[in-house]
Amino acid sequence: MGSSAYDVLVLGGSGVDTIVYVPELPLPYADSYMIRPGIEARAGQTGDFVALGVSALGLRTHHLDMIGDDQAGDLVRAFHRDRGIGLTEVPLPGGTKRAVNLVGPDGRRLSLYDDSRSRESDRLPEDLVRGLAADSRHVHVSITYPCSFALPLLHEAGPTVSTDLHDWDGENPYHEPFAYGSDVVFVSTTALSDPVATMRRVLERGRAEVVVATAGAEGSYLLTRAGGEPLHVPAVAPRRPVVDSNGAGDAYASGFLFGRLSGEPPERCALYGAVAGAFACTVPATASDAVDRETLLAEVAALS
Template sequence: MPRDIDVLVLGGAGVDTVVHVPRLPLPFADSHMIRPGITTRAGQSGDFVALGLAALGLRTHHMDLIGDDHEGDLVRALHRDHGIPLTALPHPAGTKRAVNLVAPDGRRQSLYDATRADGPDRLPEAAVRRLAAASRHAHVVITHPWAHALPLLREAGATLSTDLHDWDGADPYHEAYALAADLVFLSAAALADPERTMRGIAARGRARTVVATAGADGALLLADGELSHVAAAEPPGPVVDTNGAGDAFAAGFLFGLLNGEDPRRCARYGAVAGAHACTVPSTRTGAVTRTDLLARAAGTDPAQGLRPPAG
């Protein structure tokens, strides 16, 4: 079967309600008057990765469990509007939802509705196998029940990546993803010793590359046993929201990976994409384009244009 999908994104489809707050942590009070207000829109981790990949010209397909509800309609519309194929499997508990509290400096705190994580423990294997067999790479979001799909993806021969987000290095829920993936992303925010955690993932699992992002401090890159620091990219505008920056980083990195770039170059692409995401208000979507990514990664004016990499 021809692999006519560059990246199959599995999981992480949902809807966020974005609430702008005066600061974080939010001071206790009976009420707060907030501006610019409250907005509900489609877009969680898997959605943002898929949007970022598609904006960079990669053939992208998204698959997840989605409810027959208003929130599910928002997710379907998001993919339709951006031309991203979506395989929406029925979810009896409804579409995943979250509330994001966003401060004026762009920091955010997310509240996830855990009841939406309930549902079937197994996925339709035939559908997963079919899409995996047509994909060069699969990016798996750590939402239930996608851990069950990891062996199917491995059998199909696609390379795998995952994002552990703010893993503390100990919670066993994340381990199935961490040890099955060839490429692992995670945040350094909750790690006492990021290097130790990264080397542990590489030693115990399949990953040859592990990336720990650290916001404005850049990222740590462990590639084939060598640890290096990747500087943060300069945002192209004011930082207004950090939501989705890690997902954008993953999309930029995967763009480089699937174009045959070395890990440091991939990480540079990730840093540029993540910095761009921080300038996009959480009430809308706006992933960096291929032209802008290549130009900013090279340190040139995007208007000048660059010849894209092969692939």
């Protein structure tokens, strides 16, 4: 898949989630709850899951991020080591990023992110970013400090860039460097009052070739520089029961990027993403798994 050392460099987005299963969401106030199957901490935030997803699809993958010298960081290091995913880590003084995910019986998730771990002054070494980016076909950038400061370095190095804006409201200026500095932009429709207007603005103001708005069970919408109305790509029914939506968006992005780096058109890429996202919904929140290339291609062929 090219002469570069890596097909995909994932920048940022590593961390540990503590999974708490709750009887319903939103969770009514009570003095206490008895929780089953229990409370468990496991490595895997957005960058980890994208790295897992593209690696499982056979893409040569490397992950670069700032990680703490702590027990949570050990979990992140083991996550990559056990799955054969290359990891270059830079010390994070505030400690490894963490979150608590409340997961309801229907698989819906509410994430509580610990915002005290990172600071605006955190930086990745410029020479390190340049070197890894120059040796990669594509870079997927998480919307975490210090990744926004690395974007100009990625542009200098030359690989294509993607990002996931997650639940951006279309207005928060923090997301704009990512939105306008990426060639492929993923965004959830969850907080967008006018998804189409936001998609058009990203195309008009930035360098994006395609904007993908994901809408959960409603599927996804594509808009490219060719113009026109967004193309709707339906969601794919999972082959197994839905147990958790955590990581579905990251899996979608992984499938889409696999299609793009394989030379597929955007609509086909979105189908790859839909299949990968559906698979992720069948994986318990306490586990980490991703669809492999053979399974993905077989399911896409069956749907085509």
